Amino acid sequence: MDAIKQLAARKRHALNRRAFVRSLMAVGLVPVMSSALPGKARASTRHATVFTWGGFDVPELYQDYVDAHGELPDFAIFGAPEDGLTRLRSGFVTDLIHPCMGDIPRWRQTGLFQPIDTSRLSNWPDVIPGLWEEPHNLEDADGGVWLVPFDWGQTSITYRTDLYDLEGEESWDILWDERYAGRIGMLATGDDVWWCAAIKAGVPFEEIHTDEAFEAISAVLREQRPLVRTYTDDTSSLNQALASGELVAAMTWNSSAVELTFEEVPVRFAQPKEGALTWVCGFMMHRDAPAPDRAYDVLNALISVSAGEFLMGDYGYGHVNIRAFDAFDDETLEALTLSRNPSDILDAGHRSIPQPPEWSARMNTTWERIMAGF
């Protein structure tokens, strides 16, 4: 991953600053921040509020917005998008929120969202069509979309190449390796874990709603539990534990492997032979968005070239603007497990299929029981 190390030199200092805040968010502890911060002059017009993961609240992603309005938009932070949705449902209003493609049909059932008029986004023609042209994103959207895609990537395994003794090909078996009991880390989000476990259990995603699938997936996750040191949504904790050698392998997204490589920890983002879980996430707009015009400016900034260069170069997530890829050579993109043609990566893995709320509730309840040891 030498190509990535070359990217790293200039940005090491920013990482730790972000890591701490992100840890707090993972346990749901940072509420709407910016509007409450003292000393920040309130602009005469209201800024758009963006409800997202920690780490996506950095100026580099909103450069065009800052240039136009002088300040960052306001942020609210969630640990996982489902927590965010819960808060919106109980009356919290933000302009934009950051779920993933597979959430759209279920989230729309809440009636809390409005379609986005893509003709108002000047950068939209540069957005790779394969990332948003999906029936459930276009359905009833009045010619627009429900979700403007922003980031894509994989949920896979980051492992220490010096501590983990790989036998044969990279595979999901790494996270089920009994030789390393107590040194495996896992995400706690069911939306990632459940689907990855389905890949490991060999359950086709089309059948994931069946009772047999629930049993098979529960069985592999129960089998894995004694090996797991911690379940957490706090990627900073996982990164630190991987860096110190406390963990030898963990289920992560792209950014963990990239950030650890920046810190010169010998890790690899595995490309499991069974396929990784791949995803496309983006932003949906609240039905009662208080600052819709500014929300459009935020969206336009997010899908701009400069945001894309930062997202890929610093976090290792794929971006949606085709011109943002020009800043990277093929070798770097390959090291980042990205591609100018996202479908190369996305179709090589498995993408989750939208499910009804009842499935979601059953999955999360079952997953919580397994984590607790039942």
Added chain:
Amino acid sequence: MRMAVTTPNETALAAGRGQSAPRWLLARHEGLRGLILLAPALVILGITVIVPFAMMGAMSFWTQVGFDYADDWSLRNYIEIASEPIYSTLLLRSLGMAMAATLLTVVLVYPMAYFLAFHVHRNKLLWLIIITLPFWTSYLLRVFAWRVVLGFEGVINTGLMEIGLIAEPLKFLLYSRTAVVITLAHAWAAFALLPIYVSLEKIDRSVLEASADLGEGPVMRFFRVILPLSMPGVIAGTFLMFIPTVGDYVTAALVGGPDARMIGNLIQLQFGTINNWPMGAALAITMILAITVVGLMFLGLMLALKRWAR
């Protein structure tokens, strides 16, 4: 306030001389005066505690259907809590961990409070401030600090490895119930310390002299005089610490591993990812009832001890 110092007779006369009826009423009925003084607190308590609590109680009998609730008034949630082992296990574990943390804290802070009450004579305020200084930082920072202390490359592990006592870092220190109990014990210590200190401070020093005059040694004096007299503070401190720690979820989320999940984590998930608010409400009510039962048992034990000691 003038009312308080006038005698009933004077006021009655004043009323007779044409004072307005409300003033006369106020003067005559002490209970009414009390109610009026309590009114602001009662209104706030009603709005912020009693009403939400009633709503939660009502919701616990509902059922989650997709993104909506069905108010079908069933006992389904409670039956599930009673029949599925995960709920009782997590509840008992949380009670156990909170008890362990409370016991640890009371045992650790009692000597501190004792020293402060009996052996510090000058600059007491300064001492109090110094002792409570760690509690001026955010609760979260204290939890994170413990991660630094207990972690794989933490102060304890690297220290022990440096001396050569251990070859590999101790894994049970972080991501375990031990870690949660230690962190809770430290993070909530001030809540136990202050009531104990106050009750020790209030002990009449002449009682201690009397016990010495009657021939008690220092040890017996502690057990027969000081400890019984400071029990109100110990009991208050125990409750102040035990009740909130049972439902704590942040500490378990940050320093607890898979086996240290507490009932608070489960309740938080019901209101978040799992998205089953009625179940969350039922769990919260169950937790409150369990805390009440344990609290009453503790009080009963203390009363029995008191009777036995006589």
